[in-house]
Amino acid sequence: MSTMGNSTNIFWQESPVGKLERQKLLNQKGCVVWITGLSGSGKSTLACSLSRELHTRGKLSYILDGDNVRHGLNKDLGFKAEDRTENIRRVGEVAKLFADAGLICIASLISPYRKDRDACRAMLPDAFIEVFMNMPLALCEERDPKGLYKLARAGKIKGFTGIDDPYEPPLNCEIELNQKDGVCPTPSAMAGEVITYLEDKGYLQD
Numbered sequence: 001m002s003t004m005g006n007s008t009n010i011f012w013q014e015s016p017v018g019k020l021e022r023q024k025l026l027n028q029k030g031c032v033v034w035i036t037g038l039s040g041s042g043k044s045t046l047a048c049s050l051s052r053e054l055h056t057r058g059k060l061s062y063i064l065d066g067d068n069v070r071h072g073l074n075k076d077l078g079f080k081a082e083d084r085t086e087n088i089r090r091v092g093e094v095a096k097l098f099a100d101a102g103l104i105c106i107a108s109l110i111s112p113y114r115k116d117r118d119a120c121r122a123m124l125p126d127a128f129i130e131v132f133m134n135m136p137l138a139l140c141e142e143r144d145p146k147g148l149y150k151l152a153r154a155g156k157i158k159g160f161t162g163i164d165d166p167y168e169p170p171l172n173c174e175i176e177l178n179q180k181d182g183v184c185p186t187p188s189a190m191a192g193e194v195i196t197y198l199e200d201k202g203y204l205q206d
Contacts, residue, residue: 037133092120
């Protein structure tokens with residue numbers, strides 16, 4: 001019996017089927033691929049391309065998209081610093097469950113604060129792969145796929161990451177993706193780089 005946060009008198013219920021058994025069934029190892037970067041840096045594009053490539057290889061993945069989770073799980077949260085922290089904490093906990101189930105969980109979120117990402121890494125010290133979409137702000141603002149930078153520059157959105165709220169880049173990410181000679185790699189090329197990492201680290205086989 002234990003106390004966790006505001007919950008008291010709770011017990012951990014063990015499952016009769018363990019993580020190793022689930023991974024053997026799926027012929028893969030559960031992990032979290034955490035894609036971070038500015039809005040417009042290509043996080044969702046990479047997540048979708050990676051998920052499709054994994055599917056073609058017979059590997060089970062699931063995408064936790066930053067906007068999508070705010071339609072349900074995190075619809076009660078705004079964009080204040082404390083809400084952003086709680087947003088990332090919740091996604092980290094869900095991602096941890098997916099990884100424990102044996103899936104390759106692809107989390108695609110701006111996740112601007114280093115301490116919040118590091119807290120998620122601490123949940124999965126041996127199965128957390130941080131992918132930094134290191135694209136210049138000017139490029140992201142030029143793309144502006146959702147029109148948010150324009151609104152932020154006009155003062156209609158406050159606390160927008162990269163404009164009037166900071167983005168803290170990773171210090172020790174597993175993968176960093178950026179332009180090469182001023183040219184962005186294609187989605188398939190970026191996904192291929194992540195796939196190579198997963199293969200090399202043994203995540204794509206039991």
